[in-house]
Structures are given as structure tokens and as C-alpha cells.
Amino acid sequence: MRFPRPAFPHWIPAVLAGILAASSALPTAAEDSVYPVASPAEPGRTNSISVRWKKPRDGRPVAEVNGLDPVRLATLAAQSQPPTDWRRILAVHTGPRGAVRRDLPQLAGDYSVTNGVLRFRMAFPVNHGVEYRAEFHPAEFHGGGDDTVAYDRLYLLPPASDRDRPQTALAEIHPSAAELPENLLKFYLRFSGPMGRGDAYRHIRLLDESGAPVDLPFLELDEELWDPEQTRLTLLLDPGRIKRGVLPNEQSGSALAVGRHYTLVVDADWTDASGRPLKSGFRRRFRVGPADRQSPDPEQWILRPPVGGARTPLEVSFGEPLDHALAERLLAVHDVAGKPVDGSVSLSDSDRKWTFVPTTPWKSGVYRLKVGAALEDLAGNRMDRLFDVDLAGAAAGSTSGSAKAAPGGAVRTFEVR
Amino acid sequence: MNSPLLLSAALAVVATSGGLQAGPDTGFRTGNPGFRSISQLAFGPDGVLFAADTKSAAVVAIATDDTRPPADAQPIRIEGLQKQLSGLLGTAESDILVEDMAVNPASHRAYLAVSRGRGPDAMPALVRTGGGDKLELVSLDSVKFSKAEIPHPPADKVVGEGRRQSNPRLESITDLAFLRDQVLVAGLANEEFASTLHAIPFPFRPAADGTGVEIYHGAHGRFETRAPIRTFVPITVGNEPQIIAAYTCTPLVQLPVAGLKPGAQVRGRTVAELGNRNRPLDIISYEKDGKTWLLLANSSRGVMKVSTEGLPQAEAITQPVPDGGTKGLSFENVAGWNGVTQLDRLDKTTALVLRKPEGGLDRLESLALP
Numbered sequence: 001m002r003f004p005r006p007a008f009p010h011w012i013p014a015v016l017a018g019i020l021a022a023s024s025a026l027p028t029a030a031e032d033s034v035y036p037v038a039s040p041a042e043p044g045r046t047n048s049i050s051v052r053w054k055k056p057r058d059g060r061p062v063a064e065v066n067g068l069d070p071v072r073l074a075t076l077a078a079q080s081q082p083p084t085d086w087r088r089i090l091a092v093h094t095g096p097r098g099a100v101r102r103d104l105p106q107l108a109g110d111y112s113v114t115n116g117v118l119r120f121r122m123a124f125p126v127n128h129g130v131e132y133r134a135e136f137h138p139a140e141f142h143g144g145g146d147d148t149v150a151y152d153r154l155y156l157l158p159p160a161s162d163r164d165r166p167q168t169a170l171a172e173i174h175p176s177a178a179e180l181p182e183n184l185l186k187f188y189l190r191f192s193g194p195m196g197r198g199d200a201y202r203h204i205r206l207l208d209e210s211g212a213p214v215d216l217p218f219l220e221l222d223e224e225l226w227d228p229e230q231t232r233l234t235l236l237l238d239p240g241r242i243k244r245g246v247l248p249n250e251q252s253g254s255a256l257a258v259g260r261h262y263t264l265v266v267d268a269d270w271t272d273a274s275g276r277p278l279k280s281g282f283r284r285r286f287r288v289g290p291a292d293r294q295s296p297d298p299e300q301w302i303l304r305p306p307v308g309g310a311r312t313p314l315e316v317s318f319g320e321p322l323d324h325a326l327a328e329r330l331l332a333v334h335d336v337a338g339k340p341v342d343g344s345v346s347l348s349d350s351d352r353k354w355t356f357v358p359t360t361p362w363k364s365g366v367y368r369l370k371v372g373a374a375l376e377d378l379a380g381n382r383m384d385r386l387f388d389v390d391l392a393g394a395a396a397g398s399t400s401g402s403a404k405a406a407p408g409g410a411v412r413t414f415e416v417r
Numbered sequence: 418m419n420s421p422l423l424l425s426a427a428l429a430v431v432a433t434s435g436g437l438q439a440g441p442d443t444g445f446r447t448g449n450p451g452f453r454s455i456s457q458l459a460f461g462p463d464g465v466l467f468a469a470d471t472k473s474a475a476v477v478a479i480a481t482d483d484t485r486p487p488a489d490a491q492p493i494r495i496e497g498l499q500k501q502l503s504g505l506l507g508t509a510e511s512d513i514l515v516e517d518m519a520v521n522p523a524s525h526r527a528y529l530a531v532s533r534g535r536g537p538d539a540m541p542a543l544v545r546t547g548g549g550d551k552l553e554l555v556s557l558d559s560v561k562f563s564k565a566e567i568p569h570p571p572a573d574k575v576v577g578e579g580r581r582q583s584n585p586r587l588e589s590i591t592d593l594a595f596l597r598d599q600v601l602v603a604g605l606a607n608e609e610f611a612s613t614l615h616a617i618p619f620p621f622r623p624a625a626d627g628t629g630v631e632i633y634h635g636a637h638g639r640f641e642t643r644a645p646i647r648t649f650v651p652i653t654v655g656n657e658p659q660i661i662a663a664y665t666c667t668p669l670v671q672l673p674v675a676g677l678k679p680g681a682q683v684r685g686r687t688v689a690e691l692g693n694r695n696r697p698l699d700i701i702s703y704e705k706d707g708k709t710w711l712l713l714a715n716s717s718r719g720v721m722k723v724s725t726e727g728l729p730q731a732e733a734i735t736q737p738v739p740d741g742g743t744k745g746l747s748f749e750n751v752a753g754w755n756g757v758t759q760l761d762r763l764d765k766t767t768a769l770v771l772r773k774p775e776g777g778l779d780r781l782e783s784l785a786l787p
Contacts, residue, residue: 094504104504108554123554124533124540127508185610196535198514219665220716221647222516222698222758223456225607227585228472230537234607240666240696245640247690248667273536275511325585325608374609380643387610388642391635 051090051136051153059125060109061155063092063134065118072141077113086111091135092120097152098135107132129159160274168193168272170282173264174324175378177350181292182258183242185380185387187235188324189266194230194273203270204235206255207263214262217241217255230273234325242379243388256288292379293386296322298371298410305414308364314356314414316369321351323376330372330409333358336365362416373409383410444563444620450477452557455530455541458519461595461619466521466528468543469590469602473566476593476600478619480561483545484523491549493527493769495781505552506533506542514539518759518781520769521545527761527769527781528555546781565621567602568629588613595619596651596658596674603646604629605665612643616677631682632672634664642666644685650700652709654728661688661711661725663697669713669746671728688728689746695721699760701768703786712751712760712768712786720754720770722787723747751787762786 048067055061076089087106095104108123126132136151174188189204206214218235225234240248241255256262268281300319306312314333324347333341333356343358373384380387453472460466464481495501503510516530527546532539543555567588588604588611595601602615613629634644649662651674658674662685670685677683691697696716702725703710711723724747759771763783773779 094507105501105552106504107507108505122507123556124507124542127512130507130509132507194537197532197539198535220696221589221591221605221665223471223589223591223605225589225605226537226587227607228537228587229585232585232607236610236665238666238696239610239642239645243634243640243642243666246634246666246668271535273534273538275535323608329584329586329608374611376609380610385643388640391641 049136049138049151051134051151053132053134053153053155054119056126060122061126061132062122063090063120063132063153063155065090065134065136065151066116068116068118068141070116073113073116073118076141085140086118086120088140089137090118090120091133091137092122093133093135094130095133097133126155126157128157129163131156164276166268166272166277166279167274168195168276169279170266173282173284175321175351176284177286177321177352177378179287179289180256181290181379182254182256182288183291183293183379183387184237184256184288185239185242185376185378186237186323187264189233189235191231191233191272191278195226195233196271196273196275197224197226197230200224200233200235200270203267205265205267207265209261211263214255215252232325244390245388258288258290261285261287292320292377292381294377295381295383295386296320296375296377298369298383298412301412303369303412303414306358306362306416308362308416310361311358312362314358314369316354316356317349318352318354321378323378323380324351326372326375327351327354330375331356332370332372334368334370335363336367338368341367364416366413366415369412369414371410371412375409444622445478445480445561446563447559447561449558450479450560450562450564452477452541454532454539455543456516457590457593458517458528458530459594459600460519460521460523460528461600462523464521464523465595466519467593467595467600468530469593470541471587471590474588475567476565476590476602476617478563478565478600478621479557481521481528481555482561483521483526486524487526487548489548490525492783493546493549493763493781494783495546495550495552497778498771498781499779501550501552502529502531502544505544505554506531508533511535512539515759515771518761518769518771520761520763522762522764525764527763563621565600565617565619567604567615567617591646592648594649594651594660596660601649601651601660601674601677603649603662605645610643610645612645614646614677614683616674616679630677630679632662632664633682633684634666634668634670634687635684641684644668644670647697648700650702650711652702652711652725654725659728661700661702663691663700663713667691667696669697669723689723689748691715691721691748698758701760701762703762703768704765705786710786713748714757714760720751720757720760721748722751754784754787 050066052064053061054064092107093104110121112119132155134153139145169192171192172190201220206217208214217237219238237255240246241252243249264284266282268278270278302317304315306314327347328345331354335341341358343356346355376382452470454470455468456471457469464484466479466481468477499513500510502513512534514532516532518527518529520527529544531542531544533542534540544552545555547553586608588606591603591605593600593602598619600617600619604613612632614632615629632644633641635641644664646662647665649660651660660672662672663669668687669689671688672683672685697713698716699714701712709725713721713723727746756772756774757770761769763769766786767783768786769783771781
């Protein structure tokens with residue numbers, strides 16, 4: 001079968017191929033479709049060459065070249081010195097036709113020859129919206145001849161139709177109290193779905209009462225402190241500005257000033273894991289109160305014991321807001337034998353109150369509320385250690401708060417009747 | 418021919434086969450290390466690459482067998498690195514995140530830890546330079562590797578029904594380095610403000626002590642805080658291995674490696690105080706004119722050169738440092754090194770930097786050490 005030299009510019013078939021592939025949302029649209037683009041009709045060539053994409057396994061499609069001269073193919077495959085550069089013969093890349101010759105590297109993947117077919121398998125799965133072009137160069141294969149027209153084939157999974165419709169929202173910010181301490185250590189930003197990583201700090205600002213951004217209030221870490229699902233970002237306030245006696249604190253002072261109001265602003269153009277912007281921006285206004293230099297003290301917490309025989313809640317009032325994530329994770333109920341009691345936990349009253357509902361009804365008896373040592377309040381103070389210890393004050397016996405050695409955490413007991 | 422003939426000669430993927438032998442002695446085995454993420458990189462001797470996998474809470478040692486410079490070694494210069502990586506990995510430019518860069522001192526090739534994607538399902542990739550402007554993917558399908566789990570904090574008390582599914586706590590590895598016979602790993606948790614530094618013996622052995630080193634910072638001998646390490650570099654001061662570490666709160670401190678024992682509480686000696694706009698990102702050391710210097714990339718994307726003259730000889734630092742913030746090593750900004758985000762020593766006289774100058778393309782290039 002011969003293909004006449006095309007009467008239209010050579011890029012048109014590629015565009016058509018792209019349109020064909022784009023015309024269906026199904027990933028299979030572009031598979032197995034032999035699309036022999038026009039090739040030069042030269043004497044002595046069979047011209048049955050076709051480039052096609054094979055159905056992907058594990059999302060990694062295979063580009064195939066069929067109809068190659070088997071003797072020539074075997075010769076090339078057997079060459080080891082100098083090595084056959086299969087990338088020149090079958091170039092697979094994400095640019096426009098011919099781009100690979102200029103400035104774009106070719107796709108990472110493996111070449112193989114089986115049963116007279118040259119194949120390329122991508123190292124990574126395909127992404128929606130990216131054009132993958134398999135470009136066969138006959139002159140490179142034959143070691144000469146006209147290479148102005150190549151055989152090529154696009155693989156394109158079109159972008160999702162609702163690509164730009166926002167789906168993810170910033171669901172909540174902790175701490176949520178109206179007043180936060182001057183030495184506040186962190187915020188948690190929880191989203192309704194997974195977010196994209198890499199430019200978080202560009203989308204978060206802290207504004208003062210005049211609406212002017214506070215200069216460098218946050219610890220900006222390239223790693224960005226996300227949870228594994230990337231639905232929660234931990235935003236640390238710059239510890240250098242909180243810690244007394246450190247240069248940034250002495251130069252610029254705390255990012256937050258007592259008695260002032262601030263607004264934490266999150267921009268709507270922050271994109272989620274699939275590249276969509278947020279449904280809306282987010283603003284949280286708060287007032288700044290005095291620095292908290294007291295350790296959390298479980299002895300002062302108020303426990304409201306539940307009633308036996310039912311799944312009534314155990315309520316614990318801290319008397320102050322505690323770190324949301326740590327309070328959620330580090331408090332646990334154990335029975336008298338030391339066995340953890342299964343149940344669900346919730347925090348309320350701006351993280352001042354912890355509520356536990358057991359999976360099965362309470363039995364009468366003594367229980368223990370165990371508190372992990374790593375529990376922090378909003379300023380990073382732990383039970384056993386303040387965030388920044390004033391050693392001079394400690395030596396003088398005037399350590400504020402009731403910090404005491406509790407390396408293994410604390411225990412409160414309560415009785416269910 | 419019924420079985421596929423793999424054509425290894427001209428692949429855009431390079432396979433590594435280690436010079437270290439797999440076996441019980443070294444703990445190395447052959448296979449795919451199964452990275453869930455890849456971030457910080459550091460090289461040990463003989464082309465052994467240490468790569469952090471934050472999501473798996475592990476450090477993987479890979480015997481790259483990349484132990485001599487390529488025959489046609491050309492100066493590394495890659496314009497538009499992000500675009501080049503997107504072409505190699507077959508994705509959009511916006512889906513490429515360069516997590517870290519390290520130069521293999523044995524071959525002077527640069528290795529890049531790259532995330533392909535920005536979401537939680539981003540795929541980790543290891544890419545290296547092939548000389549000049551070439552990039553190649555390092556296949557991890559069959560490498561000689563050894564893995565060390567980063568010891569977990571005390572067991573989580575997961576009680577809630579909804580929270581059986583997942584634990585939101587994650588400790589990001591902020592830096593790692595190889596020093597003599599151990600890998601030092603600095604981490605920062607996304608919940609408690611912890612200051613963990615792990616010293617893991619290498620070759621990796623199972624059942625290492627799970628306790629990290631607690632690092633404290635004393636300011637003016639008065640205020641003492643837990644002090645997570647942002648970045649650090651091992652150096653030798655008077656035959657004594659030390660690390661120079663930059664805390665997240667910006668002081669540069671010196672810590673004797675001998676004191677980094679599991680469970681120890683260590684207080685760094687402040688050797689320099691950096692100002693508000695000089696938050697440290699990356700640090701390397703080098704020798705020039707018979708002296709040891711430090712180069713520090715900082716958050717304003719400039720680079721500072723720090724003299725180590727005047728570093729005190731090693732001694733156990735267990736007491737708060739008096740006047741820590743008022744005396745310090747001298748440092749100067751290196752003119753022209755703008756927009757630096759990644760930094761490593763390429764050879765004795767050259768640094769390799771990844772930078773994005775104002776209004777320009779991001780590029781990987783070598784610069785003479787100042």
C-alpha cells in the first residue's frame with residue numbers, strides 16, 4: 001500500500017490525530033488506531049510502515065512501529081558498537097513535531113524489538129492534557145534518504161471537561177478562637193480535598209488592621225508541612241520571631257502585637273491536586289491577646305464522667321484552647337486493665353473541649369484518660385516544658401505556669417457509675 | 418524472536434548496578450526500593466546515594482555504581498530545567514517539583530530528586546545529568562539498595578473511628594548528610610514542634626535505637642527552646658567531626674557529632690546569628706586558600722559566604738551558650754549569586770547551583786566557588 005505525498009502541510013495530520021484523540025473522553029480513543037501518516041513514496045520501500053499507540057497497561061502506553069524492513073531492524077537491534085540510537089529513529093516526546101531535534105528531551109522509557117516490531121514504552125503513565133508524540137524517522141532507520149516527512153502519531157487524553165470548575169474548598173482553620181496568644185505557634189488549614197504542593201506560601205497572607213501584609217510572619221519551608229493526603233497544611237509562625245533572644249525577634253519583634261486585630265487570608269487561586277483553583281478565598285479575623293507562657297495542666301481540666309450502660313459522651317474541658325491536631329491524637333481512654341477503649345473523638349468550643357463517645361456502652365468502673373507528653377497549647381508549650389524556657393526565671397524559682405516533669409505524659413482517672 | 422530484546426544501548430533511562438555487593442554484610446539487596454516520595458539527597462563514598470522518603474519515613478541508600486566521571490564530561494548547564502524535566506518525565510511543566518539536588522563527588526554528576534505531580538499521588542523520580550545539557554532518568558526498577566526506617570515517635574493513640582483510616586502526622590525530612598559511618602537525618606513534624614535529629618549507622622542495621630536526639634537552642638544563655646534543624650553540613654574542626662546547623666529560627670550553631678547519641682539532649686553552640694531575611698535553606702562547605710568556608714543559600718535566594726575561622730574546638734556543649742547572639746563568624750553576601758534554590762559542591766573549585774534569576778529561566782549551572 002502506498003501513500004501519496006501529501007498535498008497539505010505536514011503538520012495537519014498531527015493536528016487531525018490530536019483532534020481525533022481529543023474527540024472522545026475515553027482513554028481508549030487513541031489506542032490501536034493505525035494512522036499511517038503520509039510517507040515519501042520511494043522506490044524499493046514497502047511503505048507499509050505505521051506508527052500507533054497500543055493500549056496502556058498500568059497507564060503506560062506503548063508506541064509501536066510496524067511494517068519495518070525486518071532485515072534492517074534485526075541488523076540495528078544486533079548493533080552494539082556503536083550503539084543504535086533508537087531515540088533518533090523513534091522519537092517520543094511532548095513537543096510539536098520536530099521539537100525533539102531542537103530543545104526538548106525525549107520521554108524516558110524503554111525501547112524493544114519483538115517480532116519485527118519496534119516498541120517504546122513510557123517510564124511513567126500518561127497525564128491528561130499532555131500530547132505525547134511518537135515520531136518515526138525513516139531516514140534515521142535506513143541510514144539516509146529524505147527525512148522531511150516523518151510518520152507520527154499523537155496520544156492525547158483530553159483534559160477533564162470540568163477542568164476549571166473549582167471543587168476544593170478551605171474547610172476550616174485551627175485555632176478558631178476569637179483571641180489568639182501573641183506567641184501563637186501554628187495554624188492548621190484543612191481543605192475538603194487534596195491540594196497541590198509547592199507554592200503554598202504564595203497564597204497565604206497575614207494582614208494587619210490597616211490591611212497591610214505583615215512582613216514574613218511564617219516559617220516558609222520548601223517541603224511544606226502537609227499530612228499524607230495533602231488535605232491539611234501546618235502553617236508555622238516563624239519561630240525566630242517568637243523566640244525571645246533570637247535575632248529576628250530582636251530585629252522585627254513578634255509577628256503579632258497584643259491588642260491588635262489581624263486577618264489570615266487565603267487566596268482563591270491556590271490550586272488543588274488536580275490544578276483547579278479553590279472554590280473561594282478565605283479570611284479569618286482574630287484578636288491578639290497576651291503571650292501564653294503556661295504549660296497545659298491536665299490536673300486542672302474538668303472531666304464530666306459519662307453514665308454507665310450507655311454511649312454517653314465523656315467531656316473534658318481544658319479551660320483553654322489546645323493544639324487541635326495534638327489534642328485530637330494524643331488523648332485516649334483506657335479501661336482499668338490498661339486496654340484502649342474504642343470510640344470517636346471530637347473537639348469543640350474552639351478546641352477548649354474534648355468529647356469522646358465510646359463505640360460500645362460504658363461499663364461501670366474506673367477508667368483512665370491518658371494524655372501524651374507531646375501535647376501542646378497554642379503557643380507550643382508542653383506539659384513538661386514551656387516553648388521557650390526562661391532559665392533566669394527558672395533559677396529564681398519564678399517559672400510561670402505549672403510546668404512539671406511529665407516525660408511519659410499525664411493520666412487522669414474517672415469512674416463510670 | 419519471541420522474547421523482547423531489550424535495547425539498553427540508547428535508552429533515555431539509565432539503570433544503575435551497584436559496585437557494592439548485595440548481601441548480608443552490607444545489607445544491600447537488588448530490586449526496587451519502592452519510593453513513595455523522594456526529597457532530600459546526599460552522597461556517601463563510592464557513589465552511594467542516600468535519598469529520603471518522607472512518606473515512608475525512610476532513608477534509602479542506593480549503590481549507583483556511578484563512580485567515575487563520564488568520558489565526555491562537559492560543564493553542566495541546563496537552561497529551563499523545569500521544562501526539560503517535564504519533557505523527560507512526560508508531564509506538564511507545572512507538575513514538576515525539584516525537591517533536592519546533590520552532586521556525586523565520585524563522578525561529578527548532579528542527581529535531582531523530582532516529584533512528578535503536585536498532589537498526594539505525585540510520582541517520585543530520580544534524574545541525573547549526563548554531561549552538558551543532558552538529563553536522564555535513573556531507573557529504580559532494579560538497583561542495589563538498603564533501607565533504614567526513620568524511627569517513629571511513640572505509638573499514636575488512635576482511638577477514633579474515623580482516624581483508624583489514616584494518621585495525619587508526618588515528619589518531613591529537612592536535610593540529611595553522610596558522615597564517616599553514619600547518616601544524619603534532620604526532621605520536622607507537621608504537628609508537635611519537635612527537634613529530632615537521627616544518627617543512623619551505615620551500613621544500615623536493623624533495630625537501631627528509635628530515639629532521636631533532642632536539640633535545644635539557648636539564646637543569650639537565658640531563653641532555651643526546642644530547635645528544629647533546617648539544614649546542616651558536616652565539617653571537621655580540629656580533627657573532631659562537627660555539624661554546622663541552621664535552626665528554623667535562624668541561628669547557625671555548631672554541634673559535636675560525638676554527642677549525637679540516641680536520647681541525648683544537645684544544645685548547639687551559636688556561632689553566627691542571621692537576620693530576619695536570611696533564613697537558611699541550604700548549606701555546603703569547601704576548602705579554599707587553606708581555609709574552610711561555608712556557603713549558605715537563604716530565603717531571599719541569595720548566598721552568603723561564611724568563614725569558619727574562629728570556630729571553637731570541639732567540646733561537649735551541654736550548657737547554654739553565653740552571649741550566643743552577640744559574637745559570631747563573619748559572613749558576606751556573594752555578589753551575583755541571585756535566585757539560588759539548590760546548592761552543592763561540584764568539585765574542589767566549583768559549585769553547582771539551581772537558580773532562577775529575576776525574570777529569567779531556571780537553570781542548573783556551575784559557578785566558581787567564591
